[in-house]
Amino acid sequence: MQAPWMAHAALLVVNVIYAVNYLVAKGLMPHYLQPSAFIVLRVVFTAWLAGFIWLLGGPQKIHRPDWGRFFLCAVTGVMVNQLLFFEGLSRTTPAHAAVIFTCNPALTLLASWLLVRERIGRLQGLGLFLSLAGALSLTLIRNGKLDFGSEYSVGNFMVWVNALSYAFYLPLVKPLLQRYAPITVLTVNFFLGQFLVLPFGYRDLLGTNFSEFTWAVWAQVFFVLFAVTFVTYLLSIYGLRRLSPFTVSMYVYLQPLLATALDILLRSYVPNLGFIIAAGALLIGMWLVVRRAPT
Numbered sequence: 519m520q521a522p523w524m525a526h527a528a529l530l531v532v533n534v535i536y537a538v539n540y541l542v543a544k545g546l547m548p549h550y551l552q553p554s555a556f557i558v559l560r561v562v563f564t565a566w567l568a569g570f571i572w573l574l575g576g577p578q579k580i581h582r583p584d585w586g587r588f589f590l591c592a593v594t595g596v597m598v599n600q601l602l603f604f605e606g607l608s609r610t611t612p613a614h615a616a617v618i619f620t621c622n623p624a625l626t627l628l629a630s631w632l633l634v635r636e637r638i639g640r641l642q643g644l645g646l647f648l649s650l651a652g653a654l655s656l657t658l659i660r661n662g663k664l665d666f667g668s669e670y671s672v673g674n675f676m677v678w679v680n681a682l683s684y685a686f687y688l689p690l691v692k693p694l695l696q697r698y699a700p701i702t703v704l705t706v707n708f709f710l711g712q713f714l715v716l717p718f719g720y721r722d723l724l725g726t727n728f729s730e731f732t733w734a735v736w737a738q739v740f741f742v743l744f745a746v747t748f749v750t751y752l753l754s755i756y757g758l759r760r761l762s763p764f765t766v767s768m769y770v771y772l773q774p775l776l777a778t779a780l781d782i783l784l785r786s787y788v789p790n791l792g793f794i795i796a797a798g799a800l801l802i803g804m805w806l807v808v809r810r811a812p813t
Contacts, residue, residue: 525760528753529769537776539746542738550735553604554719555726559739560747561596561715565708567748572705578698580706587694588706595687596711601718602680609673618677619770620650625685626767633689645806649771652800655792688763691755700755708751771800 547553580588607615623646694703731739758766775797 522760525757529757529761529766530772532750532753532757533769533772534776535745535750536770537773539742542741542746546735546738546742547604547608550731551726551739552719552722553608554601554715555722556719556742557600557604557715558712558719558723560743561600561708561712563743564748564751565705565712567744568701568705568708568752572701575699575701578702580702581697584694584697587690588703589710591687591691591694591703592707592710592714594683594690596707597714598683599680599687600711601715602676602683606673606676606680610670610677615673615677618674619681619773621678622681622685622770623649623764623767625682626688627764629686630689630763633686641806645803646768648799648803648806649768650803652771652775652796652798652803655796655799685767688758688766692758692763695755695759700752700759703755704748704752768804771804775800 547556551559603615627646691703691707698706754766
C-alpha cells in the first residue's frame with residue numbers, strides 16, 4: 519500500500535499543472551485549435567501513449583462485468599469532462615471557470631453518497647466550508663467583481679456540467695482501482711473515450727491549419743497533451759487508489775492559490791491582507807479534510 523503522503527504529493531503536482539493549464543489552453547483556443555479538435559488530440563494521444571506503456575508492462579485482463587463501469591468512466595471522466603471543459607473555457611474566462619469549479623468537491627460528496635454512501639464528519643464539513651470560502655475569495659481578489667451575465671452564460675453552464683460529470687467519475691472509477699493498476703484504468707478509459715469524442719471533433723481537427731503553428735505553439739500543445747492530460751490523469755488515478763473521491767476533489771481548491779503564486783513569481787504580484795486571510799482559510803480547510811481522509 520502506498521504511503522498517504524505520496525498520494526497527496528501526486529495530487530499537488532496535478533493541481534500545479536492545472537493552474538498553468540488555465541493560461542496555456544486559453545491562449546491556444548480558438549486561434550490555433552478549436553476546443554473539440556484539441557480534445558480529440560488530447561484523448562487519442564493519451565489513449566495510445568498509455569496503451570503503449572500498458573503493453574510494455576504486460577496488459578491486465580479486463581473482466582467482463584467491469585466493462586460497463588469502464589464505459590461510464592469514459593463517458594463521465596473523458597468525453598463529457600474533456601469536451602465541456604474546453605468548450606466552456608473557450609466561451610468564458612479562466613476566472614469564471616475557476617469559481618464555478620469550486621462546486622466540484624460538494625458535488626463529489628453528493629455523488630459519493632449516492633453511489634457508495636460515503637459519509638463526512640463535522641470537521642471535514644467545516645473544512646469544506648472554509649476551503650470553499652477561501653477559494654472563492656482568492657479568485658475574486660485576483661479578478662475583481664466577476665460578471666455572470668449572458669455573455670458567458672453558455673460557457674459557464676458547460677463548465678458547471680463538466681464539474682458535475684467529474685464529480686460522478688471519481689466514485690465510479692474508485693472500485694476499478696482496487697482491481698486494476700492505474701495505467702490499466704487510464705488506458706481502457708481513454709481507449710473507449712477516443713471513440714466517444716471523435717464524432718464531435720474530427721471535422722475541426724481536419725480543418726486545423728497546422729502550418730501556422732510555431733515552435734512555441736507546438737511546445738504549448740505538447741504540454742497540454744502530455745502534462746495536462748496524460749500525467750494529471752495518471753497521477754489523479756494514483757492518488758485515488760489511496761484516498762477517497764471527496765478528498766481528491768478537494769485539491770481543486772488549491773488552483774486559485776497556485777495561480778496567484780505564479781503571479782507572485784512571474785509577474786511580481788504583491789499579495790494583500792485579503793489574500794493572506796483567504797489563503798489561510800483555504801489551507802486550514804484543506805488540512806481539516808485530509809487529516810482524516812478515508813480510503
